[in-house]
Amino acid sequence: xxxxxxxxxxxxxxxxxxxxxxxxxxxxxxxxxxxxxxxxxxxxxxxxxxxxxxxxxxxxxxxxxxxxxxxxxxxxxxxxxxxxxxxxxxxxxxxxxxxxxxxxxxxxxxxxxxxxxxxxxxxxxxxxxxxxxxxxxxxxxxxxxxxxxxxxxxxxxxxxxxxxxxxxxxxxxxxxxxxxxxxxxxxxxxxxxxxxxxxxxxxxxxxxxxxxxxxxxxxxxxxxxxxxxxxxxxxxxxxxxxxxxxxxxxxxxxxxxxxxxxxxxxxxxxxxxxxxxxxxxxxxxxxxxxxxxxxxxxxxxxxxxxx
Amino acid sequence: xxxxxxxxxxxxxxxxxxxxxxxxxxxxxxxxxxxxxxxxxxxxxxxxxxxxxxxxxxxxxxxxxxxxxxxxxxxxxxxxxxxxxxxxxxxxxxxxxxxxxxxxxxxxxxxxxxxxxxxxxxxxxxxxxxxxxxxxxxxxxxxxxxxxxxxxxxxxxxxxxxxxxxxxxxxxxxxxxxxxxxxxxxxxxxxxxxxxxxxxxxxxxxxxxxxxxxxxxxxxxxxxxxxxxxxxxxxxxxxxxxxxxxxxxxxxxxxxxxxxxxxxxxxxxxxxxxxxxxxxxxxxxxxxxxxxxxxxxxxxxxxxxxxxxxxxxxxxxxxxxxxxxxxxxxxxxxxxxxxxxxxxxxxxxxxxxxxxxxxxxxxxxxxxxxxxxxxxxxxxxxxxxxxxxxxxxxxxxxxxxxxxxxxxxxxxxxxxxxxxxxxxxxxxxxxxxxxxxxxxxxxxxxxxxxxxxxxxxxxxxxxxxxxxxxxxxxxxxxxxxxxxxxxxxxxxxxxxxxxxxxxxxxxxx
Numbered sequence: 001x002x003x004x005x006x007x008x009x010x011x012x013x014x015x016x017x018x019x020x021x022x023x024x025x026x027x028x029x030x031x032x033x034x035x036x037x038x039x040x041x042x043x044x045x046x047x048x049x050x051x052x053x054x055x056x057x058x059x060x061x062x063x064x065x066x067x068x069x070x071x072x073x074x075x076x077x078x079x080x081x082x083x084x085x086x087x088x089x090x091x092x093x094x095x096x097x098x099x100x101x102x103x104x105x106x107x108x109x110x111x112x113x114x115x116x117x118x119x120x121x122x123x124x125x126x127x128x129x130x131x132x133x134x135x136x137x138x139x140x141x142x143x144x145x146x147x148x149x150x151x152x153x154x155x156x157x158x159x160x161x162x163x164x165x166x167x168x169x170x171x172x173x174x175x176x177x178x179x180x181x182x183x184x185x186x187x188x189x190x191x192x193x194x195x196x197x198x199x200x201x202x203x204x205x206x207x208x209x210x211x212x213x214x215x216x217x218x219x220x221x222x223x224x225x226x227x228x229x230x231x232x233x234x235x236x237x238x239x240x241x242x243x244x245x246x247x248x249x250x251x252x253x254x255x256x257x258x259x260x261x262x263x264x265x266x267x268x269x270x271x272x273x274x275x276x277x278x279x280x281x282x283x284x285x286x287x288x289x290x291x292x293x294x295x296x297x298x299x300x301x302x303x304x305x306x307x
Numbered sequence: 308x309x310x311x312x313x314x315x316x317x318x319x320x321x322x323x324x325x326x327x328x329x330x331x332x333x334x335x336x337x338x339x340x341x342x343x344x345x346x347x348x349x350x351x352x353x354x355x356x357x358x359x360x361x362x363x364x365x366x367x368x369x370x371x372x373x374x375x376x377x378x379x380x381x382x383x384x385x386x387x388x389x390x391x392x393x394x395x396x397x398x399x400x401x402x403x404x405x406x407x408x409x410x411x412x413x414x415x416x417x418x419x420x421x422x423x424x425x426x427x428x429x430x431x432x433x434x435x436x437x438x439x440x441x442x443x444x445x446x447x448x449x450x451x452x453x454x455x456x457x458x459x460x461x462x463x464x465x466x467x468x469x470x471x472x473x474x475x476x477x478x479x480x481x482x483x484x485x486x487x488x489x490x491x492x493x494x495x496x497x498x499x500x501x502x503x504x505x506x507x508x509x510x511x512x513x514x515x516x517x518x519x520x521x522x523x524x525x526x527x528x529x530x531x532x533x534x535x536x537x538x539x540x541x542x543x544x545x546x547x548x549x550x551x552x553x554x555x556x557x558x559x560x561x562x563x564x565x566x567x568x569x570x571x572x573x574x575x576x577x578x579x580x581x582x583x584x585x586x587x588x589x590x591x592x593x594x595x596x597x598x599x600x601x602x603x604x605x606x607x608x609x610x611x612x613x614x615x616x617x618x619x620x621x622x623x624x625x626x627x628x629x630x631x632x633x634x635x636x637x638x639x640x641x642x643x644x645x646x647x648x649x650x651x652x653x654x655x656x657x658x659x660x661x662x663x664x665x666x667x668x669x670x671x672x673x674x675x676x677x678x679x680x681x682x683x684x685x686x687x688x689x690x691x692x693x694x695x696x697x698x699x700x701x702x703x704x705x706x707x708x709x710x711x712x713x714x715x716x717x718x719x720x721x722x723x724x725x726x727x728x729x730x731x732x733x734x735x736x737x738x739x740x741x742x743x744x745x746x747x748x749x750x751x752x753x754x755x756x757x758x759x760x761x762x763x764x765x766x767x768x769x770x771x772x773x774x775x776x777x778x779x780x781x782x783x784x785x786x787x788x789x790x791x792x793x794x795x796x797x798x799x800x801x802x803x804x805x806x807x808x809x810x811x812x813x814x815x816x
Contacts, residue, residue, distance in 0.1 A: 035702040038355065038433040048436045055431035084347020084354070085489055091505055150536060157544045165540035166532060167507070255532050257506045265345070265506070265533075270698065 008294050012287045019283040020073075023276055024066050033058065033082050033270040056082055058272070069276060078277035083269050088277045091262055096281060098168055099251070099258035103243050105178045110185035111236065117186075118193025119220055122201060133190060140187030145246075149180045149253040166255035177254040181247070185239065192235060196228040203227070229300055237293035241286035336815045337526040338797065340808075341538040341547045343554050345506050345531040349492035350485070351473040352424050352432040357721070357806040360469060361551050362509060362529050364807040367473035367494035370398055370417065371464055375803045377628060377723060379464060383412060383474055383495065393459030393759035400450040404518045406476040407499035414446040419477035421454075428485060434471030438463075459757045461764055465722045469807065497522040497811040506531060513811075522811035523799070535559060542569060542792055548815060550792040552576070552806060557615050557671050563792045573617060574802040576789035577626050577720050580672070582663065582679065582713045583732075583781040587742035590661065591712040595653040597779035600661075600713070601639045603646035603686040604679050610785050613674050618785035623772035624718065624728055626786040628804060631725025631768030636776060638783060646686045657687035662711025664704060667694030672715065675784070708741030716781065721805050725768045726755060733775060748774060 034052040053059045057068075057079075072078055078088035121133040156176060157165035164173045200206065201224055209219045244259075251260035259278050266274035346359035351367060372382035384398040404412035421444045429435040440460035445453040456463070466472055474495060480488050492500050497519065498511035508530040515521040530547065532538040535554050541547040543566060555563070555571075563569050584591040584600075591597055610618045619627065622636035661683060665676050673694065680690035693711060695704060704710055716739070720727040731737045734752045735744040751774065755767040776783075791802045796816045 031698060031702050035706075036698060038436070045436065048433075051430040052433065081347055084345075085486070086347055086505055094505065153537070153540045157540050161544055164546060165544055166537045167530065252534050253537055255530075255534065255537050257504075261506055268698065 004298065005295065008291055012291055015287055016280070016283060020070070020276070020280050021066065023279045024069060024272075025062070027270075027272050027275055028062065030270055033272060036270045037082065069273075073280065078280075079273040081266075081274050082271045083265075083274075088273045091274060092259075092277055092281060095258045095262045098256060099244065099247060099260065100285075102174075102177055102181075102251075102256060102258060103240065103247060105174065106181040106185060106243060107236065107240055109178060109182040110189050113182075113186045114189035114193050115225075118190045119197050119225070121190065121194040122197035123220065125198060130194075133194075137187040137190045140183050141191075143184060145180055145184055146249050146253055148183065149176070149250060152176045152180055153253075166253075168257055173254075177250050177256055180254075181243065181250055185243070189236075189239075193228075193232065196231055197224060200224045200228040226300065230297060233293055233296050233300070237289050240289050244282055244285055336524050337528060338524050338549065338810060338813055338815050339528045339530060339547050340810075341532045341541060341550045341554065342529050343531070343533050343538075343551075347505070348489040349500070349503070349509075350432075350489050351475065352429050352434045352471045353489065355433050355470065357719070360721070361806045361808050362511075363473065363492070363494075364469075364496070364809050365498040365511060365527060365811070366492050366496045366500060367475070368404075368496050369468045369472050369474065370400075371468040373465065373468040373805075373807070374809070375801045377804065379468065382468065383417075384467075387464070389759055390453075393461070393757075394456050396454045396456070396463070397447070398452050398454070400452065401518060402450055404495050405516055406479065406495050407493045407514055408476060408479050410476045410478050410493075412474065412495055413449045414452045415449075416474055416477055417452045418444045418446055419480075420472070420474050423475070423480075424471050429471070432471075437466055438471055459759050461756070461759050461761070462722050462724045462726060465724060469721055497809065498524075498527050501526075517811075519811070523814045524810060527810055539563065539792065542794060545794070548794045548797050549800070551808065552789045552791065553578075555790045555792050557613070557617060557790075560615060560617070560790070568795055570793055570795060572791045572793050572800065572802040573788040574804055575619070575626060575628055576787060576804045577629060577723055578717060578787045578789070579621055579624055579626050579719075579728075580675075580715070580717050580784040580787065581621075581624050581781040582784065583716045584779070585708075585710055585712050585714070585742050586780065587708070589712045590653070590655050590659060593653045594779055595649050596655055597782075598639070599646040599649035599653070599655075599686065600683065600688075601779060601782045602642045602649065603688075604682040604782065605641040606638065606784055607641070609675055609678050613671065613678060614785065614787070617788045617790060621783045621786050623725075623776050624716075624732060624781055624783055625725050625772065626723075629720070629723050629725050629728070631729070631765065631772060633769040633772050636773060643682075643686050650686060650688075655688075658689050659687075660689045660691065661713065662691050662693055664693045664695060664700060664710045664714040666697040666700055666715055666717075668697050672717075676715070706738045706741060710741075713782070719805075721807070723805070725772065726752075729768070729771050729775070730756070733771070733780065743780060745778070 033056060034049045037052060038049065050059070057065065069079070076089050078092065080087055081091060117133055121130045124130045153165045153176065156163040163176055167173055206219060206224055209223050247258065248260035248264055250256065251258045252264055259282065262274060263278040265271070266278065342358050342361055344356065344358040346354045346356045348354060349363060349366065351363065368383045370382055370384040372380045374380060383401050383404060385401050386399045388397045390397055400414060400417065406412060421441060423429060424435060424438060425441060440456050440458055440463055442455045442457045445455060447453055476493050479493050483491070490503055495518070497514055497517040499514040501510040501512045503509045508528060511527040513522040513525050532541060535556055538547065538550050538554050539559055539562065542550055560571055563571055584597050586592060606620055610616065610620065620638045622638045623633070625632050627634070663676055663680065665672060676692050680692055683690040705714060718728050730752050731739045733740055733743065733745070733748050735749050748771070751767060751771050755764050758764045758767070789802060789804055789806070793800055798814045798816060799812045
């Protein structure tokens with residue numbers, strides 16, 4: 001197990017290095033932030049631009065800039081935003097919890113709803129319960145998330161005036177963004193749990209368990225669920241990663257002050273340090289979630305540890 | 308009986324408390340404004356964003372002030388005198404003015420502000436280049452300063468009313484440091500800073516000690532909401548009282564007008580739109596072709612149908628409120644027959660391709676361009692539209708001269724002076740002028756820059772407007788209104804053309 005963990009950890013570090021290098025390089029292809037900053041200022045001479053580039057530190061060679069970024073990374077120092085000069089670490093430490101909170105809530109809601117529903121559908125395969133669950137999940141799946149978001153805002157904020165349409169201020173402002181994403185994810189997950197469960201239920205050991213006279217709940221939740229957990233965990237893990245990336249639109253619609261909003265603003269203003277930091281943090285999260293998934297495999301299925 | 312009595316007294320108590328709260332509410336009022344972007348720093352020299360100005364105009368004062376009527380008035384300077392042919396300006400400063408932290412405003416603060424702007428701190432920011440005419444600031448006495456200029460700058464007094472020229476407190480900045488000042492601004496304006504949460508919003512409080520009198524509002528909150536439909540939903544649900552430009556797209560105006568609690572307030576703005584021509588290559592090299600293209604597009608029809616009438620036609624690349632506008636000029640009329648005739652004379656064959664480069668993120672302008680393309684189709688040209696990401700078009704395509712025959716140019720200019728547009732659009736070698744080089748025009752543009760006689764300058768600026776229109780350097784499209792969405796609870800609100808909203812007279816019911 002220790003060997004396995006070590007190997008996976010080193011792989012993760014390598015992935016992160018590669019990501020930061022590619023990102024740092026790619027961002028610099030998007031253009032000159034000094035031009036961006038002076039876009040609205042009348043006559044700007046090349047000398048003015050040079051001064052700004054010097055102040056921003058983008059006149060140095062690429063690798064010097066990259067190594068400074070890496071060095072800073074170890075002390076959680078991502079430099080300063082080009083737009084206004086706020087330390088990027090401050091921006092991240094405010095927006096990261098907001099995003100994590102939202103993403104975790106979405107995952108939690110969708111897993112808690114989709115597991116029992118998926119199992120129920122699998123057990124009653126072909127019956128009306130199964131049909132209903134499948135149709136409802138298909139409908140849920142077909143919503144584009146920004147459209148769903150706007151409809152929820154129209155209904156609950158503009159017409160009923162129950163929930164605040166945007167911002168992060170208390171529990172009520174949390175409901176709409178979380179549910180918008182959870183509805184779609186749940187729809188996907190129900191189908192996933194159902195098919196995974198169906199496959200497992202056809203195995204011989206389930207027949208044996210039933211033949212032994214075990215209660216249906218024990219069969220389903222103790223024997224079947226544990227065995228179909230591996231593909232589910234992999235999928236949920238990947239999904240969490242995707243969720244962190246896909247949260248940008250939802251954050252924008254609901255004006256949620258998270259990493260997505262930060263990244264969106266940074267892209268539109270060529271704010272290298274902020275964008276670099278957001279992507280690094282996101283990839284760190286995704287890599288660690290994958291690492292956790294691998295560890296979870298080991299815990300659930302002893303065969304994987306020894307491989 | 309007893310319980311009834313108790314209940315009665317409870318209700319009475321409740322009534323008294325609620326009337327008390329109501330009374331105290333009438334003294335304390337809060338206005339919440341939705342602004343599309345967080346400028347990231349509240350230091351006047353760090354930014355050029357109108358969204359900075361729409362907030363910070365309430366925190367800071369400049370030596371001069373330009374109100375909603377756009378006339379220059381005394382600000383922190385009560386009067387000024389142009390000396391030495393405009394190469395020296397003497398300002399008499401207002402006495403008894405205090406910064407929000409209690410520090411005194413005086414000549415030393417003015418000198419500190421401009422030394423900082425022209426010195427190391429200012430070098431890092433985009434504002435410095437706007438004030439490059441200033442050579443030094445000399446303290447004459449506590450309430451008199453002399454600005455020594457490298458060359459006369461007729462627009463300087465207007466520039467002193469905004470952005471980089473806002474007066475900042477020397478002691479506070481020296482003691483607390485530049486970083487702290489970025490996020491905890493202190494000025495002499497009608498509102499003082501209360502709190503700031505990056506990407507979320509900034510809160511201000513009325514400053515009772517303001518030299519112009521205390522503002523009517525107790526609290527002034529700004530929330531940064533970039534998505535227009537989100538901002539409108541916030542307004543509809545009553546959590547925002549005012550949405551400032553450029554958030555509201557034309558398409559949303561009817562939604563707001565239909566809501567009985569809301570209204571739209573518009574005013575003329577400095578923002579103008581044009582399709583500029585590549586005068587160096589392609590068919591637009593020929594002046595005749597350029598004129599044909601202008602004759603061939605019905606701009607008034609576009610304004611009426613696509614822009615819902617929220618714009619006015621322009622004859623030169625400036626708005627009617629710009630210093631340099633010549634009201635006697637009229638836009639070329641829509642005349643497709645003449646357009647086709649001119650194209651024929653220029654030897655342009657029917658079906659010739661023409662490319663229009665635009666910013667891809669502006670849905671309204673996309674529609675406008677589609678209309679232009681179909682008008683061009685009518686006069687026999689085959690127009691294609693190429694949308695770019697805004698920053699790419701502005702920073703990489705236009706300055707490098709890599710556009711098609713026509714490209715979108717939108718321009719504001721807070722100084723409301725044609726020089727701020729014309730010089731950058733037409734002078735040889737300027738960033739926004741990648742194609743044209745005209746010695747006659749260069750000379751005209753340079754000559755007006757050192758003249759402080761307003762009438763003479765106006766004459767030259769108007770002649771530039773006529774000259775560029777004759778050469779058809781662009782297809783002038785329209786002057787778009789500044790569009791505000793307001794809750795009807797808000798009273799005494801006057802929409803301003805340049806986003807520099809001072810909200811000290813506003814109240815909320």
